[in-house]
Amino acid sequence: MSDNSPISYSDKQYKVLGTRPVRHDGADKVTGRAIYGADVQMSGMAHGKILRSPHPHARIKAIDTSIAEKINGVYAIATGQDWPDLIDKVADLGEGAVNLHDLAQNCLAVDKVLYKGHAIAAVAARDVHVAEEAIAAIRVDYEILPAVTDIVEAMQADAPILHPGLKTETLEEPSDQPTNIDRHVHFETGDIDAGFAAADVIIEREYRTATVHQGYIEPQVSTALWNEDGHLKIWTSTQGSFTARHQTAELLQLPISKVTVTPCEIGGGFGGKIAVYFEPVAAMLSRKCGRPVKMTMQRDEVFEGTGPTPASNIKVKLGATRDGKLTAGQAYLAYEAGAFPGGVIGPGAMCIFSCVELPNAIVDGYDVCVNKPKTQAYRAPGATQAAFAFESTLNELASELKLDRIEIRRINGVKEGVKRVDGPVYPRIGYLECLDAVEKSAHWNTPLEGPNRGRGIGAGYWFNIGLKSSVSASVNPDGTVHLLEGSTDIGGTRTSIAMQLAETLGIAAHDVLPKVVDTDSVGYTDVTGGSRTTFATGMAAHKVGLDLLEQLTARAAMLWECDPIEVQVDGDLYRFGDQQITFKQLAAKLPETGDPVVGRASVSPEGSTNGFGVHIVDVEVDPDTAKVTILRYTAIQDAGKAIHPSYVEGQMQGGAVQGIGWALNEEYFYGDDHKMRNASLLDYRIPTCLDVPMIDAIIVEVPNPSHPFGVRGVGETPIVPPPAAIADAIYQATGVRMTQLPMSPPRLWKAMTQR
Amino acid sequence: MAKKQLITATINGEQREFACEPRQSLLEALRDGLQLTGAKEGCNNGNCGACTVLLDGEPVVSCLVLAVEAEGAEIETVEGIAAGGKLQPLQQCFLEGAALQCGVCTPGFLMTTKALLDRIPHPSEEEIRFQLAGNLCRCTGYDKIVRAVQAAAEGEQT
C-alpha cells in the first residue's frame, strides 16, 4: 500500500491526527444518497437553459425572443438587458478581485459576445427539452468581428481588440493605444546585469502551454428561488457559498441579507467553481416566473462557457557559475486572461522563481485578453505553467553543467530566511527535506532499465492561503460534538477539520459530527480553494475546541466546587485532586448543571503556508509513435502535518494525475475559425485509469509554524511539478527537450524526427 | 409532442412502472421520474461513466439508453447495492481505502466494479484498469480506487 507513514520532522504525538478514519459523509457518498447540486428537486420547479454564442467575437445587434416565448411550457426568458445598472465596481471575492460589470456580462452578455459559448439569453421552461426548443427558437442578429485566440498574436499592435477602452494596469505610464494587455506585473531584485556577468553558463529558453480545463466531473448546476417575500434562496455547486452569495447579491443589487446560499455536495471544482455563472441568471428567471429554476450545464457548455486556466508564453533566462550556483534569473510570462481582464498572471509571476534563492532577478508578467472563455483558477493557478518553464530550464542547466539534478536544487534550494524574488521571506519550509526524501526513496534508488526509457524530476511550489473561516460547535449530552462550518467539502475536509476539533478535545474523530451549512447558519467563510480549508477552517476548529475546553473545565470546576485553573485536562480526562471525569461523563451532566455548552470561533490567518513538492517520474516513449507511457510515479510533498494521511495522499495522487494529463494530452484545440474543436470528455483527453500507474505518495512533515498542529495546505502543490518532470523524463528517454505543452504524440513525434 | 409511454421494469429488485417521453434517457427517468438520483450526469454523451447502471447485468451509461428501451429490463443502481441496512464490502472498501474525494464519480465506479467482480472475482491490476477505463475520476488519480477494488476482490477491508 501507499500508506507509508509520513516522514516527520516533529516530535509531537497525537491521538487523532495522523489516523485514517472513514469520512463522516462516507455512507451518503457510496449509497447515492448525497445531495449534489443536480439532485435538488423542488415543487413546481422549472428548468433553465442558456443560449450561447456560436461566434468567438461579435456585436449583438438584436435578440428576438418572440417565437420562443410562445412555445407551450416556456415560463420566462432573460437577457443581458435584465441586469440592473452595474457600475464598474470591483468586489473582493476572497481568492481574487472581480469587476462586477465584467462578471455580469460573462453570465449574460449585454452588447457583445467575446467567445464562442458566451451566454446570451436564458430560458426557464417545464423541462429541459422544452427549454432547449425555446433556446433554438431565439433569433440573434450578430455583427461578426475579427477574433484572436493566440496569446502572442493578441499582444501585437494590430490585433483585434476585445475591449476598446482597456488600459494596461502597470507601474509605467499607461499608453493611449488600444490594447489587449490588461495588466503588467514587475518584480526586481539585485542587479540583473551584474548577475548574468558573473555567470559561467547562461541558458535562455521559450515555452508555450495550452489552455486547459479543471475537468471536474460534475457540471455547473444551480437552483434559485426568488420568493414572494423578496428573499432569494440558492442551492448550488460551489467552492464558496459566501462568495456565491456575495457575487449574486452584487450582480442583482440585493442586500446580502436577502440572499441565502445553500452549498450542495460538490462534484469537483479545482478552482473552477468560484465564479458564478448560473446563480444570478437562475435567480432572474425565478423572479420572472415565480418558480424555483434549476439550471445544469451540458459538458460542451462546461468547456466553452466556464473558465479554463490560461495558455501561456514564457521565457526564462538563467545564469550560473560552473559549480551550479545561480547568479541571475530573468522571466517573461504572458498568460491569457480570456475574454475579460483579471487572469492568474500574478501568482504565476510570483511562483516562477519560488524554489531557488536568486540574488539578482527580474520578472515581467502580462495578462492578456483573448477571445476565449474568461480564465479561472485551476489548482495552484499560474504556477504549473511557470514551473514547467523554470524547472525545465534548470534541468537543462544541470545537464549543461554536468551536475546531478538533485544537487543543483540543493545548492540553490530555498529554506528559512531566504527572500522570494517578489519580496516575502520564507519562514520554516520543507523544500530541502523533500529533496532528502527523494534521495531516500525506493523509486530514486531503483535503477531504470530498458530502452526508450527515462527518469525525470521536477519541483513545485504553491503559496497556500489563509483567509477567513468561521465555525460553531455544541456539545451533546451523549458526548458528541456538532461542528457547523461554512467550508464546502470537495475532498474530505469535513473529516480533516473534525479531526482537529477531536484532537483538541481529546475525543474520537467520529465523536465530532461535522456539517457544512448554509450562509445563514454560520459565520463568514471564504472559498474552499487556495489549499486553505484544512489549514484555516481546521485552525478555527482548534480554536472552537479551546473555547469548549474552557467552558467544560469551568463546568467541571463547578461540579467539584474548585477554581477552573485547578482542573487539569489530559486528553478527554478532567481531573481535580483524586476526582476525575471523562468528556463523555461531563457532557452527560451538562443539561442538569447549567447552560448548554456551545462555542464559536473565527480566524483570518495571513500569509502563506508554503507548500513544496518534488515529483519523480519514469516514462517509456514509443520510438515509432512517440506515445509516452508513465511507468512509475512518485510524488513527495511537505504537508506540514498530515491530518488524515489517506486524503493527503489522495490530493498528491490526484494532482499528479491532473498534471500528467496537462503534460501529455489536455488542450483546448482551436480551429482557424477560433472555435474549440474538442469540447467533450471524449476529445478533451483527461487521463483514464488505464493511462496511469499507481502513484506513490511520500508525505514529509515539516511543521508549519503558523498553525497549532503544523498544517500546511496540500491540495494545489501536486499539480505543479508533473509537466516539468515528464518533460525531463522524455528528454532522458529520447534526447528531445520539449518546450511546449501538451507533449502530445504528434508534437513529440515531430520533435523526435527533427532531432 | 410524442405521447408518454408506460414502462415496466424491475429496478433494484422491485417491479416499477413509470411514464416517460420517448426522448427521455434512462438516466433522466431514474433521476427525475423515479427519484433515484444516485446515478450522476457528468457529460450526457457516454464519455464519463458517472451515470453507469446495470441493465440486465451489463454496465451501461444510462445517458445513452432511452427510458423506453428499459421495458421489461432488470436495472440495478447504486441505491440497490447496500442490503439490509448494511453497506456491502465493496462500498466499505471504497470508504476505508479513501477511494473517493468529491464522490460524484463514485456511484458509477461502484456499479462497474460490481459488474467486474461478478464476472472476474480476482482481477489483475491491468484488468481492473481496463474494465474501469470508461469511468472517469478527476480527483483521486485512480490509485486508491484501484486499490479499493483489489481489496474488495481480496475480500479484505483494508
Added chain:
Amino acid sequence: MQDFDYAAPISTNDAVRLLSDPSQKSVVLAGGTDILVLLRERRRRATLVVDVKKIAELNELAMTAEGGLFLGAAVSCSRIYREAAIAQNYSALVDAVKIIGGWQIQSRATVGGNLCNASPAADSIPPLAIYDAVAEIATHSGRRQMPVAEFCTGVCKNVLARGELLVAIIFPPHPKLSGAAYQRFIPRNEMDIAVANAASYLELDKAGKIQKARIVLGAVAPTAVRASAAEESLVGQEPNEELFAIAGELAQQAASPIDDMRGTVEYRQHLCSVLSRRTLTIAAERAAANK
C-alpha cells in the same frame, strides 16, 4: 433532446415498413451510442426512432452453413468478444470490439451500428473489410447483399436508401493458416477515437508463403481504404519483419489524411506504416498458429 416517437418492431418487415413511412423522418436505433448523441446535439433530425433490438434476426450470432459467421446488426460488442469461437476465428474483429469505447459502451454498441454510422475512424470497419465480409440489407422489395468494403460512401454516409435496414454482416469461412489483427493509435489507452487504424489479414500456403494479403486503413481518408500496393508486395513472400516494414511504407500511399485535432497529415501517414507493420506481424503469428 428533440421530440420523436419510438417504435420497437419485432420483425424485419415491420422495421422496413416503419423506416419507409414517407410521413416520418426515421432513424434506426441499435446500441444508440452514436445516434442518441447525434440526436441530442441536433446533428441529426428524426421524428421516429426505430429500435431494432427486438428483432430476432438482428440479434443472431451464429456460424453460417458454409462455416462463416452471421453477425446480426444489433449484436453488442461485448457479446461478440464473449463468444470464444468467434474470438478464435475472427480475431481482428475481436481486437476491435474490445476497444470500442469503454465497457459500458461495448455493452450497447453494435458492429452494425458502427458500420452504418460510417465514421472514417470506426474501429470495426477495417476488420470487416479485410475479411471480405458482406452486408445483408433488407429493403421493401426483399434482400440484397454487398461487400462491406463498399458500404460506406463518405464521411458518415452509407449506401442505405430510405426504408433499407442493415440486417447482418456475413463473414466467409475462415481458412486454415490465415490470421488477422487490428490496431489503432490513440493518445489515451482507452475511450478515444483512432488517429489512424489498420487491420491486416494474411493467408499462408503450406510452404509458409503469403498467398493472400489484405490491409485496410482507417481515419486516413473519408472511408476505410485498402492499401493495395502494400498487399501486392506481400503475396508470394515469406513473412518477416523486413517485408512488413516495406509493406508498411507502401501502405502510406493509400492514405489521404487531414490535419485535425487528433493528428497531422504527416503523423497519420507515418502511423499507417507503423500500424500496418504491427498488425501484419501479429496476423502472421496468428496465421502460423492456425493450423
